[in-house]
Amino acid sequence: MQQFLDKLSAPWPWYIAGIIIGLIVPALLIIGNKTFGISSNLRHICAACFPANIPFFKYNWKKEFWNLFFVVGIIIGAFIATQYLSNPNDLVIDANLKSTLNELNVTDLKHLLPNDLFSFNALTTPRGFILMVIGGFLVGFGTRYANGCTSGHAIMGLANLQWPSLVATICFMLGGFIMTNFILPFILQLK
Amino acid sequence: MSTINTPKQQDEMLDDTSAYINHSEKSESTLSLLKYTIVGIIFGIVFVKAEIISWFRIQEMFRLESFHMYGIIGTAVTVGIISVAIIKKFSIKTISGENIVIVKKKFSKGQIFGGLLFGLGWAMTGACPGPLFAQIGAGIGSIIVVIGSALAGTWTYGLLKEKLPH
Numbered sequence: 001m002q003q004f005l006d007k008l009s010a011p012w013p014w015y016i017a018g019i020i021i022g023l024i025v026p027a028l029l030i031i032g033n034k035t036f037g038i039s040s041n042l043r044h045i046c047a048a049c050f051p052a053n054i055p056f057f058k059y060n061w062k063k064e065f066w067n068l069f070f071v072v073g074i075i076i077g078a079f080i081a082t083q084y085l086s087n088p089n090d091l092v093i094d095a096n097l098k099s100t101l102n103e104l105n106v107t108d109l110k111h112l113l114p115n116d117l118f119s120f121n122a123l124t125t126p127r128g129f130i131l132m133v134i135g136g137f138l139v140g141f142g143t144r145y146a147n148g149c150t151s152g153h154a155i156m157g158l159a160n161l162q163w164p165s166l167v168a169t170i171c172f173m174l175g176g177f178i179m180t181n182f183i184l185p186f187i188l189q190l191k
Numbered sequence: 192m193s194t195i196n197t198p199k200q201q202d203e204m205l206d207d208t209s210a211y212i213n214h215s216e217k218s219e220s221t222l223s224l225l226k227y228t229i230v231g232i233i234f235g236i237v238f239v240k241a242e243i244i245s246w247f248r249i250q251e252m253f254r255l256e257s258f259h260m261y262g263i264i265g266t267a268v269t270v271g272i273i274s275v276a277i278i279k280k281f282s283i284k285t286i287s288g289e290n291i292v293i294v295k296k297k298f299s300k301g302q303i304f305g306g307l308l309f310g311l312g313w314a315m316t317g318a319c320p321g322p323l324f325a326q327i328g329a330g331i332g333s334i335i336v337v338i339g340s341a342l343a344g345t346w347t348y349g350l351l352k353e354k355l356p357h
Contacts, residue, residue: 018266073231078328138312140344145305159271175310
């Protein structure tokens with residue numbers, strides 16, 4: 001039993017995670033005719049809380065309430081994994097990334113997210129503010145403009161062989177490559 | 192899979208927005224909705240245990256320093272393709288006996304412009320929308336600010352939608 005728990009607490013390999021995430025697609029379809037997609041929840045929250053008479057937020061969001069139940073599950077699951085199955089060791093990070101981040105004064109390399117960039121304290125630094133506030137804005141604006149995120153397009157859309165989802169996925173990756181390799185190094189220098 | 196045969200019917204099934212993704216005609220009780228919470232819990236555990244919610248894993252992906260995220264997305268897509276093919280081939284129904292509906296995605300330029308903008312944000316925050324919620328569950332309270340900004344982004348898109356190229 002202890003051995004099993006130790007194994008569960010170590011980081012899970014990609015193929016286990018990939019299989020389980022892939023199975024969420026048929027699971028949602030079969031238990032309730034639901035299509036996998038998370039970014040829609042941001043819209044439902046806007047529609048429920050701040051519709052402001054904008055046509056885009058006038059729809060029957062209550063019909064999509066199931067998706068908020070799904071998101072609450074994600075929060076609970078992450079809590080359980082962190083409280084009871086937490087990895088006792090430090091995060092393993094690629095050596096190249098480590099040295100690049102060291103040069104850019106990102107020093108917390110032990111946690112899932114670096115404290116230097118993502119915390120209430122970091123919000124008062126220019127680089128922390130840019131990553132958290134502007135980065136978050138781009139996630140919310142971009143996913144809705146693209147009509148879906150990694151789950152709706154890259155996983156659900158590709159699972160159903162939809163070429164618009166392939167276009168979206170390629171653009172997600174392209175945007176990420178540009179940011180990480182060409183823009184982020186400059187943002188991280190703004191201390 | 193519902194029987195959608197004529198092109199006209201197929202067009203009607205094209206969804207203007209993939210936000211409407213409940214294709215069940217039946218309304219469900221709160222108790223019944225808890226089954227989605229259970230699926231979500233499994234998803235949340237995987238997010239944390241496979242370190243998908245880590246900013247570092249996303250940087251490694253975009254710097255081509257690790258196979259981990261590519262392996263996860265590639266496996267998930269493969270399992271998804273096989274699952275959807277099996278559902279269609281055998282006309283598998285939902286547990287309540289409904290035909291399963293999978294709406295086609297309609298192309299718009301938004302997938303290019305919005306996709307690029309989301310990609311920039313994904314690399315900055317190190318998280319797409321699912322992991323943002325998981326980070327809250329993992330106890331990183333400051334991420335509520337990132338989610339607040341994401342809501343502001345979605346709201347701004349709703350405000351400007353008609354003025355943007357699609």
